[in-house]
Amino acid sequence: MNTFIILSSSGIIAMLVGSHQRKQWGLPVVLAACFLAILSITLPWLGDYSAVLHNMLSFDKLSTSFSLVMVFLTIGILILSHYYYNPGVEHLSDIYALFMFSLAGGILLVSFQNFVMLFLGAEILSIPLYILAASHRRHLSSNEAGLKYYLMGSFATCFMLLGITLIYGASGTFDLNELRLFLTNGGMQSSLFMTGITLVFGTLLFKLSAVPFHFWAPDVYQGAPTVLTAFVSTVVKVAVAGAMIKLAAAISFEGIPASANVVSQIAFSQTTWFWLLVLASAASMLFGSIVALQQNDLKRFLAYTGIFNAGFILLPVLSNQPNVLSSLLYYMAGYGVAAILCFTLYAELKKLTGIDTMSGLQGLLHKHKLAGITMIVCLLSFTGIPPLAGFWGKFGILSLSMQSHLIPLVLVAILSSLIGAYNYVRIVTSIATPDEQNATKLTFHPFFIGWLALGTLLLIAMGCFPEAFIDLF
Amino acid sequence: MLSVLSILLPALSSLFISLGTRDWARRISLASVFLSMILVVLEGFLLKPTAEMQHVFQSAWMSSAGIMFYFGMDSITWVMLLLSNLAAFVSVLLTEVPKERNPKLVFALILAMQALMNGAFLSIDLFVYYVFWELSLIPAFFLLLLWGNGKIQKTTLKFFLYTLAGSLFMLAAIIWLGISGPTIGFGLEKMMGLTLPHETQVAVFVAFMVAYAVKIPIFPFHTWQAETYSSAPIPLTILLAGVMLKMALYSMVRWVIPIVPDAMLSVGPVFLWLAVFGIVYASVIALKQTEIKKLFAWSSMAHVGLIAAGILTASPDGLKGAVLQMLAHTINALAFLMGVHLLSKWKKAGGLADFGGVRNMDPFFGGLFLLFVFSFISVPFTAGFPGEVMLLSSLFHWNEWSSFLAGLAMILGAVYMLKAYQLLMLGPANPEFTQYGAFQNPMSLSDKLLMLALATLILFLGLFPQRLLEWIDNPIQNILNTN
Numbered sequence: 001m002n003t004f005i006i007l008s009s010s011g012i013i014a015m016l017v018g019s020h021q022r023k024q025w026g027l028p029v030v031l032a033a034c035f036l037a038i039l040s041i042t043l044p045w046l047g048d049y050s051a052v053l054h055n056m057l058s059f060d061k062l063s064t065s066f067s068l069v070m071v072f073l074t075i076g077i078l079i080l081s082h083y084y085y086n087p088g089v090e091h092l093s094d095i096y097a098l099f100m101f102s103l104a105g106g107i108l109l110v111s112f113q114n115f116v117m118l119f120l121g122a123e124i125l126s127i128p129l130y131i132l133a134a135s136h137r138r139h140l141s142s143n144e145a146g147l148k149y150y151l152m153g154s155f156a157t158c159f160m161l162l163g164i165t166l167i168y169g170a171s172g173t174f175d176l177n178e179l180r181l182f183l184t185n186g187g188m189q190s191s192l193f194m195t196g197i198t199l200v201f202g203t204l205l206f207k208l209s210a211v212p213f214h215f216w217a218p219d220v221y222q223g224a225p226t227v228l229t230a231f232v233s234t235v236v237k238v239a240v241a242g243a244m245i246k247l248a249a250a251i252s253f254e255g256i257p258a259s260a261n262v263v264s265q266i267a268f269s270q271t272t273w274f275w276l277l278v279l280a281s282a283a284s285m286l287f288g289s290i291v292a293l294q295q296n297d298l299k300r301f302l303a304y305t306g307i308f309n310a311g312f313i314l315l316p317v318l319s320n321q322p323n324v325l326s327s328l329l330y331y332m333a334g335y336g337v338a339a340i341l342c343f344t345l346y347a348e349l350k351k352l353t354g355i356d357t358m359s360g361l362q363g364l365l366h367k368h369k370l371a372g373i374t375m376i377v378c379l380l381s382f383t384g385i386p387p388l389a390g391f392w393g394k395f396g397i398l399s400l401s402m403q404s405h406l407i408p409l410v411l412v413a414i415l416s417s418l419i420g421a422y423n424y425v426r427i428v429t430s431i432a433t434p435d436e437q438n439a440t441k442l443t444f445h446p447f448f449i450g451w452l453a454l455g456t457l458l459l460i461a462m463g464c465f466p467e468a469f470i471d472l473f
Numbered sequence: 474m475l476s477v478l479s480i481l482l483p484a485l486s487s488l489f490i491s492l493g494t495r496d497w498a499r500r501i502s503l504a505s506v507f508l509s510m511i512l513v514v515l516e517g518f519l520l521k522p523t524a525e526m527q528h529v530f531q532s533a534w535m536s537s538a539g540i541m542f543y544f545g546m547d548s549i550t551w552v553m554l555l556l557s558n559l560a561a562f563v564s565v566l567l568t569e570v571p572k573e574r575n576p577k578l579v580f581a582l583i584l585a586m587q588a589l590m591n592g593a594f595l596s597i598d599l600f601v602y603y604v605f606w607e608l609s610l611i612p613a614f615f616l617l618l619l620w621g622n623g624k625i626q627k628t629t630l631k632f633f634l635y636t637l638a639g640s641l642f643m644l645a646a647i648i649w650l651g652i653s654g655p656t657i658g659f660g661l662e663k664m665m666g667l668t669l670p671h672e673t674q675v676a677v678f679v680a681f682m683v684a685y686a687v688k689i690p691i692f693p694f695h696t697w698q699a700e701t702y703s704s705a706p707i708p709l710t711i712l713l714a715g716v717m718l719k720m721a722l723y724s725m726v727r728w729v730i731p732i733v734p735d736a737m738l739s740v741g742p743v744f745l746w747l748a749v750f751g752i753v754y755a756s757v758i759a760l761k762q763t764e765i766k767k768l769f770a771w772s773s774m775a776h777v778g779l780i781a782a783g784i785l786t787a788s789p790d791g792l793k794g795a796v797l798q799m800l801a802h803t804i805n806a807l808a809f810l811m812g813v814h815l816l817s818k819w820k821k822a823g824g825l826a827d828f829g830g831v832r833n834m835d836p837f838f839g840g841l842f843l844l845f846v847f848s849f850i851s852v853p854f855t856a857g858f859p860g861e862v863m864l865l866s867s868l869f870h871w872n873e874w875s876s877f878l879a880g881l882a883m884i885l886g887a888v889y890m891l892k893a894y895q896l897l898m899l900g901p902a903n904p905e906f907t908q909y910g911a912f913q914n915p916m917s918l919s920d921k922l923l924m925l926a927l928a929t930l931i932l933f934l935g936l937f938p939q940r941l942l943e944w945i946d947n948p949i950q951n952i953l954n955t956n
Contacts, residue, residue: 383637385611386604392535399538399648414641421637422630425614429626432618467535 001052001059002040003067004107006033011100018093026093027082030100034075041068055175056114062325063111065473066242069333070106073234074099076340076455081227083448084347095135098128099231106239110246115164115174118200118243122160122207125239126153129232133224145223152216156206163199166192176250183251188271197251198273204247207240209303210310211283221303226350229299230343233306234336237313241328244317252320277314282412284311289419296357298346301423302339305382308420309335312413315397319404327396329473334389334462338378341455345375352442361427363435368442372431374452379424379431381459384417389462396470475516475528476544479554480592482509483561487584495577499568502580506562509587513551513558522548522944524951526597526661534601539651539658543598547948552796552941553594553723556803560715561587563807564708566923567814570620579620583708586612590716594723600659602728603647606720607640613717616709623704628697635697639684646680649673650732665731671739678736681729682744688721689781691744692751695774702770703823707814710766714773714810715803722777722799725784726792730952737787745785749868749875752778756885764823765813768893769806772849772886776802779879783864786871792949793942794863800941801848801856801934808845808927812838815916816897825893830902838916839898841924846894848931850887856934 010033017025041064051058078099085092105124112118130153134146168174170193171182179187187193206213221229288308295301316328349364349371350356365372381390394417401410444452462469486505490498520527526545534540546554564583570576589612592605610633618629651659654667669677687694702710730737752775759771780798783791815838816828832839848855851862861883869876916924934941 380611386607391604395538395644395648398645399652402645402649403652410645414645418634418638418641421641422634425630425633425637429618429630432615433626467537470535470537 001057003037003071004104004111006037006040007071007100007104007107009033010036011097011104014093014097014100018091018097023091023093024087026096027078029093030096031075031078033100034071034078037071038068041071051113053117055177056117057108057111058113059111062242062246063107065325065329066110066238067107069329069336069473070103070110070235070238072333073238073336073340074103074231076337077227077230077235079451080230080340080344080347083344083351084225084227091135095132098132102126102128102132102231103235106235109239110242112243112246113176115167115176115200118247119157119160119164121239121243122203123157125236126157126207129153129228129236132228132231133220135228136225139223141223142225143223145220148216149220149224152206156203156213159199160203163196163203166196166199168196170196176246180250194272197247198276200247201244201273201277204240204244205277205280205310208237208244208310208313209307210280210314211287211307212280214284214287214307214310217307218300218303221306222297222299226299226343226347229302230340233302233309234332234339237306237310238329238332238336241313241317241332244314245324245328248317248320274318277318278406278409281311281314281318282409284308284314285412285416286311286419289416289423292423293419296359298356298358298360301358302342305420305423308416311416312394312397315401315406315409315413318409319397319400319406321400321403324400326470326473327393327400330389330462330466330470331393331397333469333473334381334393334459337455337458337462338381338390341374341378341452341459344455345371345452348444348448349442358427358430362430363433363439364431366434366439368444370449370452370456371442371444374456375431376428377456377459379428381463383421383424387460387463387466389459392463392466392470474530475512475519476546476595477530477542479509479512479516479558480544480588480595482512482588483584483591484588487581487588490577490584491581493577495572498577498580499565502565502568502584505584506558506565506587509558510562513554516546516554517551520546520548520551522947524947529597538600539656539660540600541598541660542601543660544592544595545597546595548945549723549726549796549948550594552800552945553719554591556719556800557587557590557594557716560711560803560807563811563923563927564711564715566919567711567811568706568708574620579616582612582616583712586616586712590712590720593720597661598659599647599661599664599728600651602724603640603644606724607637607644609717609720610636610640613709613713617701617705620706620709621704622706625704628700628704632697632701635687635694636684639687639694642680643684646677650677664728667732669733671735674733674736675740678729678733678740681724681733685721685725685729685781686744686747689718689777690751690774691748691778691781692754693747695751695755698774699767699770702773703764703766707810707817710769711807711810714769714806718773718777719799719803722780722784722795725781726795726949726952730784730787730792734787737785741785741787745782745871745875748778748782748785749878751775752782752879752882753885756882756889759889760885762889763825765816765825765893765897766823768825768889769809769813772889773802773806775882775886776805776849779861779864779882782875782879783867786867787953788867788870789949789953790863790870791867792953793945794860794867796945796949797934797938797941798857798860798864801860804856804927804930804934805845805849808924808931809849811920811924811927812842812845815920825896826903828897828903829900830898832898834902835916837921838924841928842898843894844928844931846890848935850890851883854932854935856931858935859938 010030014026014029102125105121109121109125112121130150133149134143136142170190171179173179209217285308288304292301292304316324349360353360381388384391384394398410483505490501526547529545532542534542570579586609589605589609596602614633690698755771755774759768762768780795783795848857851857865876868879
């Protein structure tokens with residue numbers, strides 16, 4: 001709860017400093033708030049808020065570890081934004097404020113214990129994003145992205161609301177614990193409940209940009225400011241995955257005494273929404289990696305690999321194993337670090353050269369060694385080459401899914417990883433091949449180089465000492 | 474503990490080179506590969522020919538998943554280590570990189586590749602083995618990309634994706650093996666103790682074999698090979714043909730036979746026939762080759778296919794012959810490719826018809842090259858002979874026709890290799906070959922010594938194979954008797 005308060009008040013402060021013509025203070029304020037938030041998550045003596053607001057929110061293990069990853073990734077994105085935005089950009093501190101609000105919404109989303117909070121979290125997370133997507137006011141594509149995201153997003157939210165209402169109609173409660181009670185007494189048979197829960201999951205799939213709710217993703221990713229793209233593809237996905245896991249765990253009887261476990265497994269995998277999620281997962285993985293083959297624009301490419309990733313994140317949601325949290329979080333952290341590094345480099349390269357297609361990466365290794373190495377390490381981590389963060393992430397998730405006997409889904413995941421590997425390695429070859437037309441060396445600011453080196457080392461360290469990082473979560 | 478040194482030494486040298494200066498790169502790598510060779514010899518002296526793993530090193534990596542750094546060797550592993558370090562030694566010796574092509578990086582990558590391949594041989598934790606297996610692809614990929622010729626981007630991508638495609642399914646099978654059984658873990662002892670139902674065994678076997686079939690390569694997974702070998706520089710081809718494909722063959726012996734013995738009997742024949750067909754197929758294609766390196770690639774596929782077939786018979790003769798032949802094939806490949814490398818110093822050309830009359834100009838080189846070619850086509854008393862006979866006999870006991878087909882291919886092998894020798898070495902010198910002034914011998918003293926050393930090895934292995942066969946007997950019995 002402290003985290004939530006800190007983050008939202010820092011957002012308000014950032015707005016205030018902006019309105020008093022001190023917008024250069026915006027970034028330090030929100031960064032400081034993020035560090036404070038990390039402290040408040042990791043130091044439990046600041047106050048035990050395991051359940052607040054009449055049990056509407058609960059800050060349990062899931063919530064704190066997901067929040068930790070989200071705040072860490074946001075810090076990365078804020079540093080990226082420092083390179084991305086010129087100091088002269090209008091409403092700069094408001095932009096930071098919106099990021100904070102969205103992050104606070106994400107924290108609500110992973111802490112919900114009541115469907116009202118799920119809805120509030122999803123809205124607080126999304127509304128700032130609609131504004132941010134359109135924050136390049138003079139760019140047509142940014143406006144398009146904002147409008148598209150807003151229209152589709154609010155449409156999807158309606159369905160979530162409808163789903164919550166149907167669940168309430170069936171069970172008479174918004175509370176997860178009471179819902180569980182209802183389900184153990186035969187509520188699983190209720191078709192009203194099933195429709196409702198499927199609608200709620202559908203909306204969450206939309207936020208995750210999984211097939212068949214993915215159509216907004218490429219345009220929004222491409223049109224929106226890069227900072228927002230990075231945010232949507234990392235922090236938002238962590239938040240939504242957290243909410244999905246919490247929801248799936250709640251309605252699949254986890255936490256019931258061991259004697260009932262056999263029943264729960266059967267009930268879990270025989271529900272309609274389970275199979276819908278399996279389909280969505282398989283379709284996202286295949287669609288994302290296959291369509292990415294055709295992309296030439298770097299951000300669009302990352303959007304499609306993001307769709308693949310949405311499908312991959314669904315695997316742990318479906319596998320319903322006890323240690324699912326640490327594996328998923330490790331994966332998301334590894335993916336997030338690599339993605340943010342990619343976006344940072346992309347933004348800086350675009351600033352320097354003005355090229356935003358893949359061809360801008362040609363010969364990067366020879367133009368600037370460290371930048372090239374960073375990009376290659378990120379791409380290899382996406383590919384899942386050991387021992388990088390991406391490899392252990394995939395390993396953890398695949399082994400969980402195998403323990404849950406989701407073998408066909410694992411095979412689809414491997415097949416699409418392979419198609420994905422083609423995408424990534426193709427870029428690696430072009431980075432390592434000298435650029436004949438334009439071989440001018442690039443120079444970056446020393447801090448920027450240090451930042452790249454730090455991220456690369458983090459990716460390698462996460463791979464070499466996976467246990468140390470997994471234990472964090 | 475000694476076994477880890479064989480990984481750490483090249484790995485640290487590689488790091489050292491990449492941080493050091495350009496002028497020292499070659500010297501440091503030479504020192505490193507030389508020390509590695511001494512280390513291998515030392516390990517061999519201290520090794521007992523028993524079935525258990527020796528020089529063991531064990532340390533946890535990810536204890537929650539039962540993954541540990543677990544290295545060790547028996548005499549089979551030692552043979553692999555020997556050929557790996559020998560190949561790295563020759564490879565570094567032959568590497569000369571012009572300054573503008575970044576020698577530091579090239580040497581660092583070669584040593585990194587050596588370290589990783591040694592790691593794959595020495596790992597007795599299946600998961601760590603996979604990490605090394607997969608990771609050794611990365612230096613090979615960059616060596617090929619930064620240093621190869623021709624349409625290198627396309628070739629490299631194809632090479633990488635083929636091998637990755639195989640490996641990913643192997644990874645799935647490895648995870649499956651790790652989580653089955655009473656505890657989660659990947660150690661060799663646990664794997665050897667697993668008793669899996671037949672369907673699982675078949676799935677695991679196929680997943681493993683696809684990975685190996687790509688790397689070996691076995692027909693129809695071979696299409697990356699000829700292109701890659703012909704665009705790679707010779708030192709890299711040495712590492713690819715000399716060591717990397719042996720990783721796959723060795724893995725079949727070390728992991729596949731003990732873990733899934735039943736599937737080996739039921740599904741193994743499919744791959745065995747594919748391998749035998751591949752031998753004939755590759756030999757026929759090799760007949761039509763006009764480029765030296767492509768000829769080498771196809772003939773190598775034929776020879777290695779025979780080794781794979783021998784392993785798939787899962788008989789003592791097949792396995793022993795396979796280990797022997799793996800060593801012999803590496804030595805042959807080193808010798809042959811070294812000869813090609815020296816030829817390319819005389820003239821930058823890759824075609825068989827571009828040369829001719831070399832033997833008249835340099836009888837020493839011509840004579841030794843004849844010995845290398847003889848070993849390649851398994852003339853008695855050369856390294857290629859004893860292993861090949863054992864492999865053919867193991868095939869004969871399994872099925873006469875497979876032995877007949879494989880033997881036929883060996884005759885074809887003699888045809889194309891002798892034809893190649895004739896074109897390259899005999900007859901009058903190709904006028905185009907000598908037109909740039911008088912013929913000059915580019916062989917340095919170290920080249921001559923190296924060629925002599927390889928020739929000695931070839932003769933030694935051909936004349937006294939018994940010692941090695943006795944030495945690897947116990948571990949092989951152990952592998953075959955696990956289930």
